[in-house]
Amino acid sequence: MVNTESQPSNFTGNEATPAKITTVLGAGAWGSTLAAVAERSDHHVRLWSRRGETPLESVIQDAEILLSAISMKGVKPMIDRVKAIGIPESTIIVTATKGLDTETAYTPSRLWQEAFPDHPIVVLSGPNLAKEIQNNLPAATVMASEDEAAAEAAQEMFACETFRVYINADPIGTELGGTLKNVIAIASGVCDGLHLGTNAKAALLTRALPEMIRIGTTLGASSETFFGLSGLGDLLATCDSPLSRNYQVGYGLAQGKTLEEILEHLEGTAEGVNTTQVLVRLARKEQIPVPISAQVYRLLKGKSTPQQAVEALMARELKAEFDDLFDD
Numbered sequence: 265m266v267n268t269e270s271q272p273s274n275f276t277g278n279e280a281t282p283a284k285i286t287t288v289l290g291a292g293a294w295g296s297t298l299a300a301v302a303e304r305s306d307h308h309v310r311l312w313s314r315r316g317e318t319p320l321e322s323v324i325q326d327a328e329i330l331l332s333a334i335s336m337k338g339v340k341p342m343i344d345r346v347k348a349i350g351i352p353e354s355t356i357i358v359t360a361t362k363g364l365d366t367e368t369a370y371t372p373s374r375l376w377q378e379a380f381p382d383h384p385i386v387v388l389s390g391p392n393l394a395k396e397i398q399n400n401l402p403a404a405t406v407m408a409s410e411d412e413a414a415a416e417a418a419q420e421m422f423a424c425e426t427f428r429v430y431i432n433a434d435p436i437g438t439e440l441g442g443t444l445k446n447v448i449a450i451a452s453g454v455c456d457g458l459h460l461g462t463n464a465k466a467a468l469l470t471r472a473l474p475e476m477i478r479i480g481t482t483l484g485a486s487s488e489t490f491f492g493l494s495g496l497g498d499l500l501a502t503c504d505s506p507l508s509r510n511y512q513v514g515y516g517l518a519q520g521k522t523l524e525e526i527l528e529h530l531e532g533t534a535e536g537v538n539t540t541q542v543l544v545r546l547a548r549k550e551q552i553p554v555p556i557s558a559q560v561y562r563l564l565k566g567k568s569t570p571q572q573a574v575e576a577l578m579a580r581e582l583k584a585e586f587d588d589l590f591d592d
């Protein structure tokens with residue numbers, strides 16, 4: 265695992281606090297990066313992978329912080345394994361997964377909380393392209409929890425000179441900001457792949473935000489959270505970077521590749537593909553308008569071409585910019 269030498273600096277976030285034991289579950293791009301970040305902060309870090317030799321029991325039973333960076337499809341099986349082994353009552357569970365459960369539409373934090381009702385759960389989410397953080401470039405993120413002390417413990421564990429960690433008290437909003445933006449990152453890749461220009465991109469991202477907020481607030485999030493790092497911040501990062509796997513999916517579709525071809529060559533997981541299906545199903549059930557996500561859904565299903573998706577969005581009935589603009 266990478267262990268970065270600290271440079272002399274003014275960083276005063278966590279130098280004086282005793283080292284804690286953190287176990288990171290999942291040695292994919294994000295898990296490996298977060299483990300390296302925690303090591304920069306001089307804590308004891310264990311990075312666990314199902315492909316490794318280390319038994320899960322030996323790394324979770326004394327962990328003060330257990331961070332899951334497992335992709336969505338592995339979250340439920342991982343929870344079952346951790347539950348079968350057991351963890352100390354005081355262990356703080358941090359979830360860094362950005363996805364929705366196919367069956368229940370639950371977020372990962374809800375799945376962890378239902379399995380471990382007495383443990384503090386913290387959500388980690390923000391504009392955090394793993395490759396940039398691996399390269400020691402500065403980044404900021406959010407640790408969100410209803411348990412302030414747990415959020416602060418996680419903040420202290422991961423904050424370092426190159427990784428600035430904020431806390432907030434809206435875990436569901438923080439989690440949905442990072443999750444729903446993956447659908448928009450696919451749309452954004454399409455926008456760039458079709459060379460639709462800067463005006464189109466600005467319109468897409470600006471109109472995506474209320475769509476994310478409509479879904480988020482229906483699920484209990486605070487609308488304010490979507491204007492923070494995990495909403496707007498992650499939209500700006502992911503929707504404008506070829507490092508984003510979700511953006512790459514959209515870009516590939518615009519080039520005329522099939523979804524299967526794109527996923528076959530994609531490095532890592534593009535959670536937005538599954539999130540789109542879950543989100544559109546939920547939006548239909550709750551009758552929430554999600555025009556951009558609905559077009560991404562049609563595109564992924566092969567029901568429209570990228571050009572048809574753009575035309576459909578532009579041909580929608582004209583309306584006021586804000587729903588309640590002319591209400592008294």
Ligand SMILES: NC(=O)C1=CN([C@@H]2O[C@H](COP(=O)(O)OP(=O)(O)OC[C@H]3O[C@@H](n4cnc5c(N)ncnc54)[C@H](OP(=O)(O)O)[C@@H]3O)[C@@H](O)[C@H]2O)C=CC1
Pocket residue numbers: 289290291292293294295313314315333334335336337338339341342360361362363392393394395531532533535
């Ligand atoms: N990469 C990034 O820049 C960021 C990613 N994220 C989020 O973090 C999550 C992981 O992303 P990322 O690391 O990039 O994805 P990767 O595809 O690189 O890694 C996924 C990880 O999940 C593990 N996994 C999958 N299924 C299981 C299972 N059943 N049991 C145990 N482990 C399992 C994989 O193990 P194995 O290797 O053995 O298959 C692997 O370690 C995603 O939800 C993503 O949206 C969030 C912020 C940034």
Ligand SMILES: O=C(CO)COP(=O)(O)O
Pocket residue numbers: 362390391392393394442446449498501502507508509510511533534535
């Ligand atoms: O969530 C991310 C950055 O914040 C990573 O985005 P991708 O999963 O699209 O690569």
